[in-house]
Amino acid sequence: MSSPTLALRAPRFAAALPYLALIGGIVSLSMGTSFAKSLYPMVGAAGTASLRVGLSALILLAVWRPWRSRLTRADLKGLAIYGVVMGLMNLCFYMSLATIPLGLALAIEFTGPLTIALLNSRKLIHFVWIGFAAMGLALLLPFDGNVQALDPVGCAFAAAAAVFWALYIVFGKRVSHLPSGPTVAVGMSAAALTVVPFGFATAGLELLNPSILMLGLIVAVVSSALPYTLDMIALKGIPKRTFGVMLSGDPAVGALAGLLFLGEHLSGLQWLAIAAIITASIGAVLTSPAGEDQPLRDPAAPA
Amino acid sequence: MKTLLACLRTPVLNIAAGGLFGLILAVLMRLAIQRVF
Numbered sequence: 565m566s567s568p569t570l571a572l573r574a575p576r577f578a579a580a581l582p583y584l585a586l587i588g589g590i591v592s593l594s595m596g597t598s599f600a601k602s603l604y605p606m607v608g609a610a611g612t613a614s615l616r617v618g619l620s621a622l623i624l625l626a627v628w629r630p631w632r633s634r635l636t637r638a639d640l641k642g643l644a645i646y647g648v649v650m651g652l653m654n655l656c657f658y659m660s661l662a663t664i665p666l667g668l669a670l671a672i673e674f675t676g677p678l679t680i681a682l683l684n685s686r687k688l689i690h691f692v693w694i695g696f697a698a699m700g701l702a703l704l705l706p707f708d709g710n711v712q713a714l715d716p717v718g719c720a721f722a723a724a725a726a727v728f729w730a731l732y733i734v735f736g737k738r739v740s741h742l743p744s745g746p747t748v749a750v751g752m753s754a755a756a757l758t759v760v761p762f763g764f765a766t767a768g769l770e771l772l773n774p775s776i777l778m779l780g781l782i783v784a785v786v787s788s789a790l791p792y793t794l795d796m797i798a799l800k801g802i803p804k805r806t807f808g809v810m811l812s813g814d815p816a817v818g819a820l821a822g823l824l825f826l827g828e829h830l831s832g833l834q835w836l837a838i839a840a841i842i843t844a845s846i847g848a849v850l851t852s853p854a855g856e857d858q859p860l861r862d863p864a865a866p867a
Numbered sequence: 868m869k870t871l872l873a874c875l876r877t878p879v880l881n882i883a884a885g886g887l888f889g890l891i892l893a894v895l896m897r898l899a900i901q902r903v904f
Binding site for chain 2: 683686687690691693699701703832833
């Protein structure tokens with residue numbers, strides 16, 4: 565016989581489960597990305613990106629077996645472009661992580677989907693969110709000696725990742741009529757074909773070292789497969805808008821993960837910049853027209 | 868005032884105004900922090 569207390573608690577737990585799943589997904593992604601950074605001394609940024617994308621592609625191919633779906637030549641062309649953009653987005657993001665802190669790379673990268681969300685801004689309030697995003701970016705620029713100078717190359721890679729993330733949303737919408745599982749599997753495979761050559765060019769055959777492959781598999785599971793699965797659970801019980809608001813906190817969680825796992829200390833201004841970009845993101849999500857897609861996270865999103 | 872509000876409803880001007888607003892905010896924020904610390 566079940567206890568009455570447990571019976572009372574069960575519905576509460578069921579209601580909280582999607583939120584726990586979403587928080588778990590965000591934390592898993594940040595931890596996976598922090599862990600990925602520990603592979604840099606062994607295989608470099610491009611090597612790490614190759615391991616994550618390549619092994620994620622293999623996992624997704626095994627799970628979804630996209631060869632069983634009927635895809636036309638036009639579908640495959642669309643998926644190839646989507647995959648190449650996804651690959652370059654991941655590569656640029658991991659390259660940026662080599663020289664700038666995780667939280668800041670994420671914050672800069674967030675401006676990509678934010679731009680897409682605000683591109684057709686016709687509401688008065690939108691200019692406030694654009695203002696917050698611009699303020700966040702401007703606060704990261706080294707105008708004076710008080711600011712911890714960020715590596716310009718790392719910032720440029722994060723900005724490129726933002727552009728590719730925006731393009732990824734655009735090209736992702738073009739293949740959105742296809743079933744999502746096989747789409748991500750084929751897209752991730754195209755991404756792997758784009759990124760893996762860079763990995764071999766920098767890390768060589770070290771990428772195939774079994775211990776490195778094992779670490780890469782952990783990165784692929786913790787920063788791709790697990791967050792994706794948890795997001796799917798979360799999306800079933802959380803309204804899309806709330807989901808978007810909670811995902812807006814990604815850069816802050818990334819900054820905390822960077823602090824805890826990588827010892828990346830940020831200055832007050834840099835925390836303020838992250839807060840400004842998160843505010844812009846939350847504002848954009850809350851004031852976007854109802855029913856519009858929230859473009860702030862996708863299964864293949866870089867972080 | 869009405870013209871200004873109408874202008875802000877066009878995406879290009881909205882983004883331009885937002886960018887300018889953000890830069891001014893950033894400068895003010897930096898100045899404020901410099902004064903305090």
